[in-house]
Amino acid sequence: MPILLPYLIAGWSGFFVMSVELLGGRLLAPTFGSSIYVWGAIITIFMLALSLGYLAGGRWSTRAPSVRKLGAILAVAAVSVIPTLLFGVVLLDAVAAQVPDPRFGSLLGSTILFFVPTFFSGMISPYAVRLLVEERATSGRHAGQLYFVSTFGSAAGTLLTSFYLVLYFEVNQILGGLLAISIALGLVAWLGGGKR
Amino acid sequence: MKQLQRWLLCLAIACALAPAANAQKLIHSERSLYREVLVYEDGPVRCMCFTRNCRIGRQTCMNMQAPNRFVMNYTKMMMASLFMNPRPRSILIIGLGGGTLPRALSQVLPGATIDVVEIDPAVVKVAERFFAFHTSDKVRVETADGRVFVKRAQREQRQYDLVMLDAFDHEYIPEHLLTREFLEEVSSLLSPQGVLAANTFSSSRLYDHESTTYAAVFGTFYNLKRDNRVILAGKGGLPSKQQIAANAAGLERAFAPFDIDVSNYVAMFSTRPDWDPQARILTDQYSPANLLNLRE
Numbered sequence: 001m002p003i004l005l006p007y008l009i010a011g012w013s014g015f016f017v018m019s020v021e022l023l024g025g026r027l028l029a030p031t032f033g034s035s036i037y038v039w040g041a042i043i044t045i046f047m048l049a050l051s052l053g054y055l056a057g058g059r060w061s062t063r064a065p066s067v068r069k070l071g072a073i074l075a076v077a078a079v080s081v082i083p084t085l086l087f088g089v090v091l092l093d094a095v096a097a098q099v100p101d102p103r104f105g106s107l108l109g110s111t112i113l114f115f116v117p118t119f120f121s122g123m124i125s126p127y128a129v130r131l132l133v134e135e136r137a138t139s140g141r142h143a144g145q146l147y148f149v150s151t152f153g154s155a156a157g158t159l160l161t162s163f164y165l166v167l168y169f170e171v172n173q174i175l176g177g178l179l180a181i182s183i184a185l186g187l188v189a190w191l192g193g194g195k196r
Numbered sequence: 197m198k199q200l201q202r203w204l205l206c207l208a209i210a211c212a213l214a215p216a217a218n219a220q221k222l223i224h225s226e227r228s229l230y231r232e233v234l235v236y237e238d239g240p241v242r243c244m245c246f247t248r249n250c251r252i253g254r255q256t257c258m259n260m261q262a263p264n265r266f267v268m269n270y271t272k273m274m275m276a277s278l279f280m281n282p283r284p285r286s287i288l289i290i291g292l293g294g295g296t297l298p299r300a301l302s303q304v305l306p307g308a309t310i311d312v313v314e315i316d317p318a319v320v321k322v323a324e325r326f327f328a329f330h331t332s333d334k335v336r337v338e339t340a341d342g343r344v345f346v347k348r349a350q351r352e353q354r355q356y357d358l359v360m361l362d363a364f365d366h367e368y369i370p371e372h373l374l375t376r377e378f379l380e381e382v383s384s385l386l387s388p389q390g391v392l393a394a395n396t397f398s399s400s401r402l403y404d405h406e407s408t409t410y411a412a413v414f415g416t417f418y419n420l421k422r423d424n425r426v427i428l429a430g431k432g433g434l435p436s437k438q439q440i441a442a443n444a445a446g447l448e449r450a451f452a453p454f455d456i457d458v459s460n461y462v463a464m465f466s467t468r469p470d471w472d473p474q475a476r477i478l479t480d481q482y483s484p485a486n487l488l489n490l491r492e
């Protein structure tokens with residue numbers, strides 16, 4: 001169980017990020033349109049936030065790492081989606097009023113809504129590597145398995161969201177569901193990973 | 197023997213393909229942010245397409261020997277929006293294509309101001325170079341997303357007597373232009389007797405959802421159906437069929453150059469609901485238009 005949890009969390013986090021990214025396009029379209037640069041802005045912010053998250057997650061993993069803390073990161077990433085759920089439209093319209101150019105408007109809008117959750121999601125993978133690796137000889141294998149799980153999760157999140165979830169649910173219902181699963185997983189890690 | 201069979205088969209395929217390949221000549225290809233904008237010519241008819249050999253539909257066509265005559269049926273159905281309100285003074289067109297509609301409208305209504313929003317600058321370039329579309333002090337074109345333009349026009353409290361929505365095609369529907377919120381925004385741009393004319397492609401299950409969404413915002417609307425579907429909705433209710441016929445008669449001569457026989461189109465006006473009234477309304481939160489369009 002303790003070794004499974006980091007993998008599970010990394011896989012779910014991959015799912016979460018891609019699902020939120022696709023829904024981000026949906027949320028921005030009414031305000032900024034669905035031009036290619038709107039998608040460009042969203043993807044840029046997600047990539048930027050992930051890259052900085054990797055850096056931060058790696059750094060933080062040197063300070064008394066635990067599965068509990070990994071679960072906490074996942075939960076924080078989820079909770080930081082709540083403002084989007086509650087005030088997404090208002091925030092985006094306020095941004096559009098200040099920055100009418102849809103290129104920079106969507107860049108700013110996706111920064112406000114998605115930078116924080118994606119940054120914390122980015123912390124997960126390097127942090128999980130630290131929890132999984134016992135010795136240098138197997139470190140590459142663990143890292144490979146982790147990349148596999150996390151990117152496979154991303155693929156699943158992309159496919160399920162764009163093919164099926166949006167056909168049955170509202171955007172906010174999907175975001176709410178993602179949030180609930182993240183918090184449940186974070187809780188499991190908090191309770192199950194207590195003894196390190 | 198086997199060899200001969202194969203050879204004959206190849207010949208048969210070549211023969212089957214040859215006329216199609218010969219009849220349509222690619223005369224221009226314009227690279228764009230979104231897609232390739234292709235111009236094909238087939239005899240006197242010139243078409244703008246977004247797919248090779250116009251495989252998935254033609255965006256617009258023009259008969260070069262009779263440039264005024266409409267080649268495509270849906271543009272005639274869109275012009276029938278003037279039967280609802282024959283003298284709009286300000287018009288907004290979302291989606292330029294080859295510019296057939298603004299060209300015809302500025303001929304019929306020389307005093308009207310026409311704003312065109314087109315997302316793709318390459319389409320504007322091709323329309324001007326190959327489809328005789330011109331801007332003027334009455335006809336303006338802006339490169340922007342339709343929804344972004346509408347929101348801005350709403351903030352500036354602009355009003356239009358006629359809004360034409362022509363941004364959908366066979367392969368892709370901009371989903372944020374088919375939601376209740378968007379239609380409410382468009383409705384707020386309409387003057388008291390304003391008309392919305394929407395050219396849509398839905399024949400699938402999307403038809404039901406599109407219908408309930410329009411009905412939720414505009415109430416009863418006129419539904420014109422042939423290969424395409426054109427929805428004509430009014431802000432201040434609908435004129436009667438008699439009024440439609442009277443307005444159409446008044447436009448008969450003005451429409452003749454475009455090869456529009458007005459009585460044909462008057463006969464298409466219908467308010468009969470032929471959709472499932474329970475179909476879920478499309479909103480900014482729930483807008484899987486393209487997925488619904490795949491379903492029978």
